[in-house]
Amino acid sequence: MRAVSPRLAIPAGSTIGPIVAFLLACAFFTTQSSQFLSGGNLALVIQQVMVVGTLAIGQTLIILTAGIDLSCGAIMAFGGIVMAKLAVDTGMPPLLAIAAGITVCASFGLINGLLVTRVSLPPFIVTLGMLNVAFALTHIYSDEQTISGLPSELTALGNTFPLGRTDVTYGSVLMLVLFAVFAYILGQTAWGKHVYAVGNAPEAARLTGIPVRRRLLAVYTIAGAVYGIAALLLIARTGVGDPKAGQTDNLDSITAVVLGGTSLFGGRGLVIGTLIGALLVGVIRNGLQLMGVPSIYQILITGILVILAVTVDQLSRKRSQR
Template sequence: MSTIAKFKPGVQTPVLPFWKSALLMPSVGPLVVLLLFCLFFAFTTEHFLTPRNLSLVMQQSVILGALAIGQTLVILTAGIDLAAGGITVLAMVIIGRFALEGLDPALCILLALAVAIVLGAVSGTLVSRLRLPPFIVTLGLLGIVTAATRLLSMGNSYPIENDLAAFFGNGFTLSGARVTYGMLALLGLYAAVAFALHETWWGRHVYAVGNSPAAARLVGINVPRILLSVYVVAGLIYAFAAWLALGRIPSADPNALQTANLDSITAAVIGGASLFGGRGGVIGTLIGTLIIAVLRNGLTLRGIDPLWQDLVTGVLVILAVAADQLYRRRW
């Protein structure tokens, strides 16, 4: 008999046991994978569980973790954003160049935020109003922002010498572990977006649009407005990721974050976000980000070639998509 019972008037729909409901959560599988990786590297390397190394794993997760939040929001609407890394690098160069030329750093950061929001609004408008495929729109935007970054930077990188621009690289030491403000800001950002997705009407509408735009329209949801808002919020997050990156990277380099687009998609997919939309969340994305960071850190400690890191990550992505497909067919 099917686990999901059909509703009949006067008949109470059976409720799944807690443990079955927990197993059906998209983030449970990635969490198990993360714990297994941690156990494996804890027993096979000498320094993996040291406070200093665990702090390093978290610091390495800051930039990717922020980018993956914006990517997850887009994926929840059954889209994909290939310009995430490009927008972030453009924002980094805007802050780095104009701050070095004497403009107030606060204005530089606000300018970068404004540019990223405009770029997100352009993507959102083309996707929501003209109904162009997100893949094509963001691929074209990636080419535009990459060229704009090269023109603005003139091929140069700009050292970060201002305290405000590099603020998120500062921090304090706790029990032998380095805790940066960027790590705390990232966790706060995840908490805020998770709350917005699960406790507000906007978040419920995002999931509804991702599940079925046609059904969302029938219940009165303004689908174009929701799509536009998602891309605008994603652009804002990408600019914030640029500010976080300047605390981690000592210069605004136009050639930085070469694999950021694919890495952010990887983190979201490994974390349980469905490329078909409507399933997943930022908590799973955080776990996916940590899986990538732990995997790379652990393999580096074992002295394994970085190419194997990419190979294992690719296998995890394929397995995650396959698991999502099986889930959709089953339920």
Template sequence: MLGPEVTATTPENADAAALELGVGRTGLLRTFATNQISGPLAALIVAVVVFTLSTSTFFNSDNLSLIAQQSVVIGTLALGQTLIILTSGIDLANGAIMVLGSVVIGKIAVHGNPALALLIGLVVCVAVGAVNGGLVSLLKLPPFIVTLGVMSVVAAAARLYTSSQTYPVTSSLLTYLNNGPTVGGVTITYGVMLWIGLTAVLGYALSQTSWGTRVYALGDNHKAAELAGIKVKRLLLSVYVIAAVVYLFAAWQALGRTPTADPSGYSTANLDSITAVVIGGTSLFGGRGGVVGTFIGALIVTVLQNGLTQAGIDSLYQQVATGVLVVIAVGVDQLVRRRQSR
């Protein structure tokens, strides 16, 4: 299906074969993924225009600052989710991992060094990510089942660790990401800057490195990736670990947004992150999409919720609108895949 040139299995020509795979089918998919950004971007622009014309408070500096700040935690969490979905997996535990990281950081920082607390939080997040990646890659268990089980375990662990208590966050280091300069009347927090920076770094890694080429190849066709000499187990493990590092950054941002470490917080973060990824044009079947689309998708969700609130629409209708967008995005993805398979 991918052509006879993708048949190398020896270590000496594995990298060359993987690059050929990227130039072939995966290269075409990545080109198409770039074009997919235009759809979410157009939707974002339309939403902004509609709410600007229909309300008097949407397009002012304070509200624009609020939209950016409201997007940042789920938007960052969705970046890690994107990496996993690109491999045709899914991570239902990402919100729980973020919450566990935040409560570990918050509890240690109460009577300890905030920098050390951040480091330990990173270790905890990476350890859970490695467990997810190990179960999926080494034991070849379905990502949905693995991360569903890990989500339950991690959520319970966060409550057990804190005895279901919240911890106030007073350290300037831990709340630092909620600060930032004001440009043109719009406050751009360091958390937003971090979100943009992570999007740029991960976007570069996916589009300009051999690691990114292999991620797309793996998501497109696991068997073909193995035939190309790609070390699938190692690659999958690296994706889950890198995603866990991104979740730690989301935890840090969350501590700045609401300066309390709450084991019951962000209970729907996993579903919200998947929503941002899907609306941003990344295929749930893997191999197509990217973090720039996810960035736009997160903004679309927040703009929609914020704009409907400004217009006085009940929050239940906001959920309906978001759900409709997700269904439409998945439907479009299915149509595209069917056309490509012809």
């Protein structure tokens, strides 16, 4: 087996396709609606994808290691309920409630990581089971009740500030900052290069001295913490703690990652590509809404794009193996 150096260059994959698709979508919808390119509408697109986009950061980390996380939406929902109930029902200081919610989400990620690395269970099975666990706990802990009357600290990221003539939410800025931070971590640090190496060839990475199990455990734990931040953004956007939130966000996050050019087989992709993928989905849904197209067609088009993206990735892998 070919050895993998810890200083391995990052197999980035191509983001050209997602960028071209994004630009073509923007050009098309510009011709269909005069409202599309307005500052307010573009800010709305970013606001609409900030929760799924943040979830997709954690999902990217896991998919880069050739795993997948079906539980991210349910973990986010539970983290949001924990924050809301602690702040409202127990009177816990809001910042501590936020920290507790993020810690709970990170703990779910840690458990996922332990089951994958110590028990050697497939990530698909582990996170499928954890999806049901987190979903059930969310409804049990919330008693099926939506939690309102939240302190302002929990909803502050939903507030806006003027940028030119456009109002932008603080949560949108936080999402973009997180993408920048993880792009730097994955692209410029040894830890990030190890993540790529583990996803590309785990046994070869182990033979070169990379602590594969520790890296995987860290990836799942960090991803869980990112889901906790997404929970805070969800609360900020909706203004309530909703036990029914996040039920399809796991699939939406995978969609963003795949459309952004990250390989489902691991070891190849860029987190900035995930941002483009999330924005592409947001642009398509927003543009079709402006055109008055029924929402079911938005789902249809998104599904077709995912199949095309995975097909291109598979064909690219086969060519590189020749």
